[in-house]
Amino acid sequence: MKILIIGKNGQLGKSINKIVLKNQNPNQFIFASREDLDLSISNSIIKYFNTNQFDIVVNCAAYTAVDKAESEEREAEILNHIAVQEISLLLKNKRTKLIHISTDYVFDGEAKEPYEESDTPNPINVYGNTKLLGELAIINNMPKNALIIRTSWLYSEFNVNFVTTMLRLSAERNQLNIVSDQISAPTYAADLAKTILTITQNETFIKLNQPTQIYHYSNLGSCSWFDFAKKIFELANINCKIIPIKTKDFDSQAKRPLFSIMNKDKILNTFDLNISNWKESLNECIKEIIKTT
Numbered sequence: 001m002k003i004l005i006i007g008k009n010g011q012l013g014k015s016i017n018k019i020v021l022k023n024q025n026p027n028q029f030i031f032a033s034r035e036d037l038d039l040s041i042s043n044s045i046i047k048y049f050n051t052n053q054f055d056i057v058v059n060c061a062a063y064t065a066v067d068k069a070e071s072e073e074r075e076a077e078i079l080n081h082i083a084v085q086e087i088s089l090l091l092k093n094k095r096t097k098l099i100h101i102s103t104d105y106v107f108d109g110e111a112k113e114p115y116e117e118s119d120t121p122n123p124i125n126v127y128g129n130t131k132l133l134g135e136l137a138i139i140n141n142m143p144k145n146a147l148i149i150r151t152s153w154l155y156s157e158f159n160v161n162f163v164t165t166m167l168r169l170s171a172e173r174n175q176l177n178i179v180s181d182q183i184s185a186p187t188y189a190a191d192l193a194k195t196i197l198t199i200t201q202n203e204t205f206i207k208l209n210q211p212t213q214i215y216h217y218s219n220l221g222s223c224s225w226f227d228f229a230k231k232i233f234e235l236a237n238i239n240c241k242i243i244p245i246k247t248k249d250f251d252s253q254a255k256r257p258l259f260s261i262m263n264k265d266k267i268l269n270t271f272d273l274n275i276s277n278w279k280e281s282l283n284e285c286i287k288e289i290i291k292t293t
């Protein structure tokens, strides 16, 4: 099979590439960067998909700057909604399966139990709203042949994310204030990458004309940003004082859900996965970071 990964230089794209380079895989992978396929230009998307044919397209590209999206709504909308709308319209009549990545930020955080795929989204920031519009575009245009994975608090050894930011800040400051009243589940991008690759080899997924599905995926367990930071410093053996603070005392442009843990039963049962606890996966990531520095 010919598999296209959009978002070559993002943390999820790089995590998929790392696994593909390390392992034997019967499939052919093409990794597209912004230079190969600019999702902000409609003609670039049309030309790309009219001249290339794929069995599976995995869209890891997105506008992911949650705070900046509040003042750059149009840019976020173009990438997270319009481009996804165009891709799904172009793929709907082809024999191509689409895997698209979405977010826990489609929810408002008012739930008391982990969110299920059937729960009603109600985004409270621009990023979450544009990602929800992307999901809806896929569901409308491709009622068959697509799969949407919502994930939360994605981090990796690559690029800028909560883990790499904490490690950088700990070298610059003696003390950090970290929000302790937002609860979710971190997701190691390498684990999500492995899961995506498992899905691309699943016989039921590969079959054409299967109904489009949404799945929730993160590592197991849950924590606050404060707990997450504490564990990062413990595993990296870093002595940095952290002070728990409330969301209301943290200056940020976008509102964030206070609770966005997602129930993973559907993906676990459908694809027979083993998902690690977030602390184990964080340990793996810290080891990767230490190895490369």
Ligand SMILES: NC(=O)c1ccc[n+]([C@@H]2O[C@H](COP(=O)([O-])OP(=O)(O)OC[C@H]3O[C@@H](n4cnc5c(N)ncnc54)[C@H](OP(=O)(O)O)[C@@H]3O)[C@@H](O)[C@H]2O)c1
Pocket: 006, 007, 008, 009, 010, 011, 012, 013, 033, 034, 035, 037, 038, 039, 040, 041, 059, 060, 061, 062, 063, 064, 079, 101, 102, 103, 104, 131, 150, 151, 152, 153, 154, 155, 159
């Ligand atoms: N990060 C999180 O905490 C988080 C949480 C939940 C869900 N998600 C979702 O998970 C997915 C992967 O996130 P990530 O953290 O890996 O993202 P990321 O590291 O921010 O990467 C985003 C990718 O999008 C690409 N991109 C941006 N503008 C583009 C354009 N005009 N044309 C083509 N490509 C463009 C970027 O390319 P360049 O490298 O060239 O800029 C980059 O490869 C996204 O769908 C995101 O919404 C992320």
